[in-house]
Amino acid sequence: MEIEFSLLPPEKRRTPPGDPLSIPFGTIFTDHMFTMTYSEGQWHDPRIEPYHPLSLDPAALVLHYGQGIFEGLKAYRRGERVLLFRPDKNIERLNASARRLVMPELDPGFALHCIKELVKVERDWIPEVRGTSLYIRPTMIAVEARLGVKPAKEFLYYIILSPVGPYFKEGFNPVKVYVSDKYVRAVRGGVGAAKTIGNYAASLLGTKEAIEMGYSQVLWLDAIERRYIEECGTMNVFVKFDDELATTPLDGAILPGITRDSVIRLTRDWGLRVRERPISIDELTEGLRTGKVEEVFGTGTAAIVAPIGEIYYKGEVYRVGDGKSGPLATRLYDTLTGIQCGEIEDPYGWTVEV
Template sequence: MEIEVDLVPEHKRKEKPKDPVNLAFGSVYTDHMFIMEYSDEHWHSPRIQPYQSISLDPSALIFHYGQGIFEGMKGYRRGDKVFLFRPRDNFSRLNNSAKRMVMPQVDVDFCVEALKKLVRIDKDWIPQEPGTALYIRPTMIASEPKLGLRPSTEYLFYIILSPVGPYFKEGFNPVKIYVSDKYSRAAKGGVGFAKTLGNYAASLLAGEIAAKAGCSQVMWLDAVEHKYIEEAGTMNLFLLFEDELVTPPLTGTILPGITRDSVIQITRDWGMKVSERMVSIDEVIEGINNGRLKEIFGVGTAAVVAPVGSLLYKGNEYIINGNKTGDTAKRVLTELMGIQCGEIEDTRGWVIQVY
């Protein structure tokens, strides 16, 4: 498919952020977006156009039954070079989410090409300062006007771009996490592994409770017993017990994070013992109390690596590693950021250079 391009005239382009390091996450969008439509069982009319509102019928299926999915990835600019980190994996995960939500597949290679074209057009929006990036949000929604519970026959797929600073106000300092022993995010057989809208809507109430308690995110426990650790609001979790780095397994209830997969590969290549196994909250508390648990950190596209300084669980605060950033979290962040920004050699074929 040929991608049509309709550019914003130079004099109508928006002003770029002056202080990207202090830019609130997801608050500013670039001049252009990619969009295409699905009907009659195929994608058509792919185009790059000025960033603009979309118009949908009030009965569009997305508004009533939540048939929508999205992705999140980042581009980095250092000097005159621009890199995308594992974009193929993001579009493949979008296709996995689409399958679960009975939505159409996209062509991964085509989407990567469309994204590269869009990023090239808006490349001057990509900040260069350490800790900054271009956040990329592909989205697919059910656009058919229809009241009645069934899969849509029409969809919109679009990609928008947002220059961003650090995700947490804490930067790379340890965050406080609220362990939710009441609300659940996802149950087995459900849609926890899909990046679908309802998962995030369902997480908001616990997120509010966490914020009121001074916490940055929620740590979810399994939905059946509220016993085993799953993931955090927008991050997968790693725990360092003595010399064993542990992350919860992909059992269908957590998002298979691309950062999670990258961290597993990197730390295994370093020779660390890395286990994908269930970890109970009791094991965590015991590990904090007897000193076996050295570090906890979250990993995800938005935050990259976020050290966890303390857990709030059933009204008690448990301090990890003296509320300091651990050496493993630091080393993982340095390696990952180095690869993502093209400063450390990418030996695994993760990075795509756009420029």
């Protein structure tokens, strides 16, 4: 398939913001977007066109039954070079989410081509300052107009772009998380491992209550026993014990994070003992009390690595270390951001030139 381009003339294009570090995450979008439709069993009409509101029938299935999935990845620029970080993994996960939600898959090679072509059109929007990037949001929704819970036959796939700075207002400083024992995000056998819109809706009330208590995100517990830590709002979680680095296994309830996978690979190569195993909240709080837990941090495309400095659980507040970013989280943040923007050599072949 050939992408059709219908671009704004230069005089109609907006000037990208001067200081992306000061823009609240995800609030500004670039001049163009990518769209492609699916009907009669195939994808067609791939286009790059001016950013515009969507026109949907009020009966569009996504609006009623939540048949919608998305992805999040970033483009980084240093001078002439523009790099994507492991985009093949995002496309693989988008297709896995599509299978779980009975939606059509994309051809991986063509999906990457579409992302690259849109990023090329908007290259002036990619900020260059360390800690900033162009956030890429591929999205697929069911647009067929019909009431009744059945998989749709018509879909829209689109990509929008947003220049971003840090995800948290804290920047790389430790964030505070709230362990919810009241609400759960996802359950094994459900859709927790898919990046589907309903998972985020399910997390809103718990997150609102956490924010009211002065915390940035919820640290979710497993839905069955409410005993094992799962993940944070938009991040997987790692716990650095004195003798190992542990993270929740991919049990079907958490999102298989691409940053998580990269952190496991890096830390194993650095000689750490890394284990994917269940971590109970009791083990975590006890380890914080005794000092066996040295660091806790979240990982995700938006925040990259976010040190966790304080954890609230059942009326008690647990501080992590001395409340500052720990050495492992700092080394990971520096290494990942260095590889992502091309400042550090990439021995893993993770970066892809646009």
